[in-house]
Amino acid sequence: MSADFTTLTVEQLSRHYGRRKALHRVSLACHAGDIIGLLGPNGAGKSTLLSILATVLAPSEGHVRYGTLTAASGGAALRGRIGMLGHDLFLYPELSALENLVFFGNLYGLADAEARAKAALARTGLGDRAHDAVAGFSRGMRQRVALERALLHEPRLLLLDEPFTGLDQASTRALVERLRQVQRAGTMTVLATHDLDTVDGLLTRECILRQGRLLGVDASQGTLRDRYHATVHGA
Amino acid sequence: MTRVQQLQLALAGAMLAVAPWIIDGAPYESTMGLVQKIFYFHMPSAWLFLIAALVAGVASARFLFGRAPSADYWAVAAAEMAVVFGIITLVTGPLWARKAWGLWWVWDARLTSSLILWLIFVAYLLLRRFGGPGSDKLGAGMALFGLVNVPFIFVSVNVWRTLHPQTSVVPTLPVEMGAPLWFCLTAFLLLFLALMSMRAGLARQRARIEALYLSEEEA
Amino acid sequence: MRQFLRVAWLVVQKDLRVESRSFEVVSTTLFFSVTVVLIFAFGLVREGRPADDVAAAILWIALAFSGTLALGRTFERERQAETLRALLMAPADRPALYVGKLAGMLVLLVLIEAVLVPLIGLLFQAPILRYPWSLAGLLLAGTVGFSAVGTLFAAMLVRARSRDVLLPILLYPMTVPVMIMGVRGTAALFQATPDEPLARFCLAFLVFIDVVFVTLALWTFEPVMTD
Numbered sequence: 001m002s003a004d005f006t007t008l009t010v011e012q013l014s015r016h017y018g019r020r021k022a023l024h025r026v027s028l029a030c031h032a033g034d035i036i037g038l039l040g041p042n043g044a045g046k047s048t049l050l051s052i053l054a055t056v057l058a059p060s061e062g063h064v065r066y067g068t069l070t071a072a073s074g075g076a077a078l079r080g081r082i083g084m085l086g087h088d089l090f091l092y093p094e095l096s097a098l099e100n101l102v103f104f105g106n107l108y109g110l111a112d113a114e115a116r117a118k119a120a121l122a123r124t125g126l127g128d129r130a131h132d133a134v135a136g137f138s139r140g141m142r143q144r145v146a147l148e149r150a151l152l153h154e155p156r157l158l159l160l161d162e163p164f165t166g167l168d169q170a171s172t173r174a175l176v177e178r179l180r181q182v183q184r185a186g187t188m189t190v191l192a193t194h195d196l197d198t199v200d201g202l203l204t205r206e207c208i209l210r211q212g213r214l215l216g217v218d219a220s221q222g223t224l225r226d227r228y229h230a231t232v233h234g235a
Numbered sequence: 236m237t238r239v240q241q242l243q244l245a246l247a248g249a250m251l252a253v254a255p256w257i258i259d260g261a262p263y264e265s266t267m268g269l270v271q272k273i274f275y276f277h278m279p280s281a282w283l284f285l286i287a288a289l290v291a292g293v294a295s296a297r298f299l300f301g302r303a304p305s306a307d308y309w310a311v312a313a314a315e316m317a318v319v320f321g322i323i324t325l326v327t328g329p330l331w332a333r334k335a336w337g338l339w340w341v342w343d344a345r346l347t348s349s350l351i352l353w354l355i356f357v358a359y360l361l362l363r364r365f366g367g368p369g370s371d372k373l374g375a376g377m378a379l380f381g382l383v384n385v386p387f388i389f390v391s392v393n394v395w396r397t398l399h400p401q402t403s404v405v406p407t408l409p410v411e412m413g414a415p416l417w418f419c420l421t422a423f424l425l426l427f428l429a430l431m432s433m434r435a436g437l438a439r440q441r442a443r444i445e446a447l448y449l450s451e452e453e454a
Numbered sequence: 455m456r457q458f459l460r461v462a463w464l465v466v467q468k469d470l471r472v473e474s475r476s477f478e479v480v481s482t483t484l485f486f487s488v489t490v491v492l493i494f495a496f497g498l499v500r501e502g503r504p505a506d507d508v509a510a511a512i513l514w515i516a517l518a519f520s521g522t523l524a525l526g527r528t529f530e531r532e533r534q535a536e537t538l539r540a541l542l543m544a545p546a547d548r549p550a551l552y553v554g555k556l557a558g559m560l561v562l563l564v565l566i567e568a569v570l571v572p573l574i575g576l577l578f579q580a581p582i583l584r585y586p587w588s589l590a591g592l593l594l595a596g597t598v599g600f601s602a603v604g605t606l607f608a609a610m611l612v613r614a615r616s617r618d619v620l621l622p623i624l625l626y627p628m629t630v631p632v633m634i635m636g637v638r639g640t641a642a643l644f645q646a647t648p649d650e651p652l653a654r655f656c657l658a659f660l661v662f663i664d665v666v667f668v669t670l671a672l673w674t675f676e677p678v679m680t681d
Contacts, residue, residue: 355627380674387631387663
């Protein structure tokens with residue numbers, strides 16, 4: 001069964017924990033090549049939305065459609081077309097960079113997992129550290145390995161939770177460049193971040209969340225930072 | 236409280252109020268004497284304890300596989316009933332044992348099995364109380380295992396030790412002793428049904444309040 | 455089916471590789487189980503002579519305690535970098551992940567038993583070599599039953615609060631039948647006049663429990679792990 005998709009539609013999505021609205025009636029649409037930024041203060045529901053998009057959390061109400069599929073109808077095949085970089089990176093610190101990538105590559109059923117993993121590490125400039133345990137890596141290096149882990153199976157939808165946290169300038173530039181590459185390949189990206197200046201110009205669209213609600217984005221001029229503050233603080 | 240619940244409670248209350256006289260009127264069991272009368276409370280509560288465990292397990296399975304939220308209300312309610320009737324069973328059992336065998340606790344097979352099953356449901360409630368978000372699903376898995384475990388517990392404890400009056404007592408009892416027993420069982424059953432449906436109703440009301448809070452902020 | 459086994463094998467391989475880097479779980483759990491044996495010995499051995507059946511009891515208690523510890527540590531590892539979530543996100547059969555984690559746990563516990571059993575034989579003059587195959591069968595079947603429930607509960611508690619204390623609270627009452635059958639069967643083999651039929655019955659019953667527990671766990675793993 002093919003689980004490919006080129007659009008992502010979120011309709012009236014809500015997730016409640018008791019009476020707390022982690023996410024409330026959020027709708028958005030996404031097409032191939034889009035990079036959507038989820039912005040907003042802590043506890044705005046960014047991570048909840050990413051978890052639902054990753055199909056590991058079920059919404060209380062509303063739907064997510066991946067092309068014509070849903071999380072229920074797509075099942076494992078759909079999960080195989082989504083890549084996620086979580087805030088906690090999803091890497092085994094005891095294993096080497098290569099072992100991590102090969103393990104997940106095999107788990108995703110890639111026939112050439114080892115070759116792909118080596119190529120990915122070479123591309124990120126970590127080829128010579130491939131056999132070192134991830135535990136000894138700096139935050140920036142780990143982040144790069146983690147991103148390659150999420151991209152190894154060439155997902156249609158890439159989900160990133162705070163990918164810029166703890167990165168120095170060079171690593172940030174490299175990450176932005178990598179995201180542009182992914183964009184050119186037609187992958188949809190949804191990323192949650194606080195680094196407004198970094199992603200200004202990278203995003204094709206921004207979604208500003210506060211207390212689980214999607215705030216209408218003020219279409220006025222100015223930098224992303226200005227727009228964000230105008231929307232969140234209701235200037 | 237619904238009409239049915241009121242009726243059940245009133246009937247259970249009335250029956251339990253009369254129960255002492257009925258039990259008093261039952262024939263005096265010659266070998267065990269007066270203590271045998273505890274049996275009229277012990278056995279009904281033990282049965283309902285098992286029934287409550289059964290309800291909790293089945294409701295949990297429905298919650299887990301059928302994704303019916305209402306099944307969870309019944310699972311919690313039944314688990315609490317299991318703990319309550321389990322306590323009655325575990326208190327009246329040793330009272331009897333003290334007179335019959337001279338010791339409070341003799342590790343009798345059925346009583347020990349009841350203790351283990353009771354611990355499983357206490358653990359279930361602890362999980363629901365302290366497990367945080369998502370513990371409803373975890374609890375459902377736990378209750379399901381608890382239900383499947385019942386025969387294993389019973390057989391294994393029997394292998395380990397046995398000292399109970401063997402085989403079923405009920406059919407062999409003379410009618411005069413059986414009738415009060417069925418009377419008490421009915422009273423306990425009514426009480427059980429009323430309490431369980433009230434507890435499930437409470438859980439449902441809570442869920443509705445949460446839902447109301449959610450829609451309230453819309454306006 | 456081949457896919458299922460392949461995923462399970464990948465997870466086992468990964469777990470063993472992680473463990474082989476530091477031997478953290480094996481070494482700490484092993485040391486812990488030895489101290490448990492000693493503490494019980496001080497409580498139960500008098501004038502150099504253990505009471506009847508003490509060896510079997512201590513063996514299984516030490517196993518239950520160290521098994522809980524190993525389960526807790528193993529899943530704490532999967533929680534730290536949220537790798538359990540990453541596993542659940544992979545396009546793999548989720549029950550296969552469970553089987554992989556269970557098999558990894560079994561390898562760990564069998565390693566610990568390989569040290570624990572000779573130790574018990576040495577300290578309590580238990581005739582561990584009298585029926586080596588029956589003893590091995592009982593230990594293996596008991597470990598499978600214990601780990602089947604333990605792996606499921608530890609995996610689902612990864613998301614819960616107070617998981618450290620909740621794991622033994624949930625696990626011990628649930629595994630009482632396994633413990634009783636294990637202890638009775640082992641004691642039947644160890645006692646002065648061995649009771650082979652009883653040991654065989656216990657083994658058969660343990661295998662039956664294993665089948666039921668593993669089936670039920672495979673069945674519940676997916677709905678319990680998805681939120």
